[in-house]
Amino acid sequence: MTKTLSERIALFTDKHKNTSKQFLPVFIALKPDIEQALQDGWTVHQVWDTLYDEGKIKCSYQWFRTLVNRHITDNRKQKILTTPEKSAVADQDGFRFNSATEKEELI
Numbered sequence: 714m715t716k717t718l719s720e721r722i723a724l725f726t727d728k729h730k731n732t733s734k735q736f737l738p739v740f741i742a743l744k745p746d747i748e749q750a751l752q753d754g755w756t757v758h759q760v761w762d763t764l765y766d767e768g769k770i771k772c773s774y775q776w777f778r779t780l781v782n783r784h785i786t787d788n789r790k791q792k793i794l795t796t797p798e799k800s801a802v803a804d805q806d807g808f809r810f811n812s813a814t815e816k817e818e819l820i
Contacts, residue, residue, distance in 0.1 A: 736772040740780045743769060748785055757781050 716724075740747075743764065750760045761777040764770040770777060 736770070736776060736780065739770060740772075740777075740784065744784060747781065751781075751785065 747760055747764075751757070757778055758774065761770065761774050764777075765774075772780075
């Protein structure tokens, strides 16, 4: 007798529990080195390729990219948002859009 789809899914999930989380501790341990390499101008693929060849990371490139986007790129965005920038003062002589129409201008 063949198993139903629900039973096959339950068996599959039991075999593959938390496969996505098994690479996170290694990535977090290597995070400072990865950030430095990216700041030095190396691409994400070059960083992954080197770490994969050295046997330090065993995840796929796609998953490595996901981890970089979640844990490194988000931090950069937060740093950019929290750093004070010069406020852009609108030029008083420039164009100003007024969404309210005035009857005098229409005549």
